[in-house]
Amino acid sequence: MSNQTYKVCFCCRRRFKLTASEAPKEIKALFENYSENGVMTPTLLHRFLVEEQKEEKATIENAQALIDSVRSVVVFHKHGLNLEGFFKYLFGDLNPPLSPELGVHQDMTAPLSHYFIYTGHNSYLTGNQLTSDCSDVPIIHALEKAVRVIELDIWPNSSKDNVDVLHGGTMTSPVELIRCLRSIKEHAFSTSDYPVVITLEDHLTTDLQAKTAEMITQTFGNALFSPEQDSECFKKLPSPASLKKRFLISTKPPIVYHEDKDAKEDSQRGNNSGDEEAWGKEVPSLKSHSQKSKKFEAPEYTRLIAIHAGKPKGGLSEALKVDPNKVRRLSLSEQQLEKAASRYGKEIVRFTQNNMLRIYPKGTRITSSNYNPLIGWMHGAQMVAFNMQGYGRSLWLMQGMFRANGGCGYVKKPDFLLNGGPNGEVFDPKAKLEVKKTLKVTVFMGEGWYYDFKHTHFDQFSPPDFYVRVGIAGVAADTVMKKTKTLEDNWIPAWNEEFVFPLTVPELALLRIEVHEYDMSEKDDFGGQTCLPVWEIREGIRSVPLCSREGIKYSSVKLLMRFQFI
Template identity: 20%
Template sequence: MCFTMPKSLSRATAESPPTRRHTFNAHGTQALSSLKRALNIGLFIAPTVIHFPGDGGKSDIYLSAAIQRSLRQLFSDLRQDESTLPRRLFQSFLVEVQGERPDRVSMTLTDDTYTFQRFLEVWWKGFGLEIEKPMSLDQKDLTKPISNYFIDSSHNTYLAGNQLSGKASVETYKRVLLQGCRCVEIDVWDNTTAPSPDKSVAGSAKDVPRSEHSQRFSTNTLHTAAAHVKAAVDDRIDRTRQFLGVEKVHSLTPRCSKFDVSGLSLDRGIGLPLGFPDGDDRANVEQPSGGWKPVLPLDEPIVMHGWTFNQPIGFRQVCKAIREVGFETTHLPIIISLEVHALAEQQEKMVQIMKEEWAGLLIEKPHEACPNSQMPRLEELLDKILVKVKKASLSTENSMTMGSLVPKGAAVEDDNASMSDDGRPVKRPPPKVPICENLSNLAVYTHSEHFVNHESFTLKSPSHIFSISEKKILDLWESKRDELFAHNRHFFMRAYPKASRVNSSNPDPSQFWRRGVQMVAMNWQKWDEGMMLNKAMFSGEHGWVLKPPGFRSDDHELCVQRDALSYRTFDLTITVLAGQHIPLPEGMPRHKAHSLRPLVKCELHIEKGEERSRGIVEGGVRLRPVDWKKQTGSGRSDHPEFTGHRELSFKGIHRVEESLSFVRFRVEHEQSRIYLKDTFAAWACIRLDRLATGYRVIPLLDLGGIETTGILFVKVQKNYRL
């Protein structure tokens, strides 16, 4: 193994001409200063390549000088007084510190002694230093009924940006599916962009005389018109901007002060924001002077956000996108959560489109081995699409008037109705319409049911799904926690964000998972704390995570009372040793990387005592609460070594279900050497049961949830108590 000097440093040294002392002038002094600065940056900060012999350079890695020093110190400590590392000490390290399986270790270690080079090669190539324990589809238990799994879910999937003015795009469906999401939401409306002569402007109510249509506008008409008003205004603004010669900056570049990185996700390789058409999608849009606008089929339903100013996309386009990428990364099933505002005629179009676009994938009838009286096992639904929608109404008396406006001030509560912060329904026109029979029949194992109150928990239909707002679920937990938890052991529940989250923020999803809620619909438009936890929950799990023991319908031997479930108490210590390629906070130029002063904040996301029905008591003594947040001292530059306060210790973590608990890291710039408006640089989040022990590498993600080249080198220790 050899350490190669960075190319930039090599060039600087080779190209520097010999300089005689007596000819030194101001230019020579400046050149020497530049060379010295290059040496300092290149030799002591920039990572150097490490070659493992015998593999043709396939395993070459770059490690910063700080990480290399930590590894050499570790090797020196392990070998004790020996010149090389004996196999028995190497084996003890891998088993006791790194947590590797003894049988695997004994099979891998074949040498009697190990030099530093050989030690690092065998450790790195044979076992790896990943912080997250690997998970493959072959390791997953797919034999349980589908209601026994947590499902990676999204809310208003069609939107990019905020909930009121964010653009709708088929690209958002592709992105979330490729990133592991398995439950996507589609809000479907009548297409009233160009009504035909024989239809009302609503375009879908049957058997209604045209004279009645001329006297009454449908809610869909007004809603769609709002989007067209916004489009017209946008077009006029853009025309005026072009006439005045003013460049439009804020739509495609971060130079605008209103640019929000949390609402964007860059296209792979081309750097276009989420929602901007690219590739084949540009063939489906036209470009008038006002910018990109979708060309929609005149007789097919559309997808858009109700009562806001975002422009629509075609329902068929969405279905095509889902088929294109839905099973590209996994074979596990997809649930389509339909919020239907289209009337009967275009509901029939929806059914036709779904059967055409998802032919061979769509679940249209119960599985042969699984009648309607029971839920299928996950393994029986591989490469399948399930539709979640309401059942057809028993009465169709009101079908003629569902499209009309209700009297001003009337309040309607629906599964996805907008709610105020105190849980009261917002007064607005009703979004619900009666569901036609053909569409209803597609809800084979996943049909929506309206939740009225806790008495609804007596509903025994295996396929029903309650969609309940985040606040209402928390209120139910306070008043009917046993009933709520018992229901969720057997049946589906979906939590969705409260309507006041117009900026696409998210709640903490773990508080709902701990209550047994299978689907926590997240606003993927914003990578905040909630989305960080969501990513950690489903990392490597292909969008479906088996619930822990006691949370499942087949756990007959365990008590239904959640507080009687067994938990473990343990201590956790994380020592942050070094890092490299730490991403720079927004606003810090690349040439100022040496001024970065990164510090690492660490936070535990576990169930607190107040979330349970009883306080945390052991042996009759109430335990002292744990400080859930710690932070290190600051390092230097984007290749830091943490030499000061670097040990983050959490002692006495009580009664923890590790599969529903998380540790989150935030890397921030300490405001000392250079002031920044935003100090947030990068983050990582790991589920506690997947958190590997020993010396590990933590990959860092940026503010858009994309993995960077940045890493932290840490040591993780867990000490379990009985």
């Protein structure tokens, strides 16, 4: 095809886009119901907000403010909104699916164990788990996204006189610990004021533990929370509200490391128990029996540990026993959790009511992929640790969960995971439950691809063929994906399709939304995605912005959708 022909096609495509951008018939009908003589006055808009958008606290002043905001971008009637203005309001930035005014709105005064916490795994890696560089840059990026738990694997450097951060047993290049600590201090509260937990996977000798303690103390100063400041911290963890702009260290105390190492070598010498991953082990490989007599050295290091990690001797049933006088953190791989959940589901939930549970990816996830976080959340796990280096549907779910509560990195766990039922029974993740709430979703239309995607992989010689996948990620009974029809040759598709989702546990349900462009000969092209916490979705007709694979919001791409709870 000649350049001249291509330009004609490109111009036609633009002309198609401009003429197709108009309100669908459902929106026109609503405007007719809430307008007089083609005008929606502040009084009528207020009635629309209350009756259709379920904004019961909206005032006429709010309606007037919306009208004033829309007036700056479209032609308007002097007494209110015309149809174009009403459509621009519905499909604009002033009408998102989650309320920006809410901010941090959950109770933040409960113990840390009562919250899901945005948690990173191997937070220092720039790419894959085997050969990528270690750096403070991904740590900074994570903190800017409100990740609140940063993991550092600490090892002696090559000369054994200082401390590096690297992924042990791999070809990853190291980064100095002090550099990571300084970057954490500088960027920790750029997005959220709530506490940052640093989990250390410690492979140090005793003298380097003392040196690490000195680095941590000097870097964080008075912002570091340590047990000696609060004698009750091991019985009941402090709250996020009481720890604003504070740092906490979580790792195994040296005495636990040595005892774990000794027990493992004594009982499993030369054998692999299958209970540890290929890497990411929490038992250090550099400790020796000769250090057993030195296990009380470096007391300054032990004093820094606010959340003690460790797995008691014995099987998982022993590890899940609750000590009313001591709060601790237990770590399980995703595989260990799956096995434990089949037998000890209720015991895990009981453990997480007051203790911390961290779940981490299996060692075979070399490409830094992730797993289904709902398995951890439905069992009350606070720290569902994720590789933040890439993208994928699992990571989209993680991003969706932590859009809740103002995006501060802490989301209060549902009451049934904290207090049990009316008779004190513990929530059973495997139980068959009745439908508690039904979410009805209508996908009206979408727009913005022409501007954000016109230089990408879409067919340059005809408009794309879009379809939407919409569904629920949650407990097994609620998890489902559905799909709209494919609309051919349309930059602004109008599907006008409705989907119904019965929910047994709406408190843990995430609404998944994806747009794809049908490709007959190859894999369908990506057109945007987002994930929303169901319990915070605003009812009514909303403008839903879509994000890239990496979770970055597009400048123009969005869907017009209706949400109803019945």
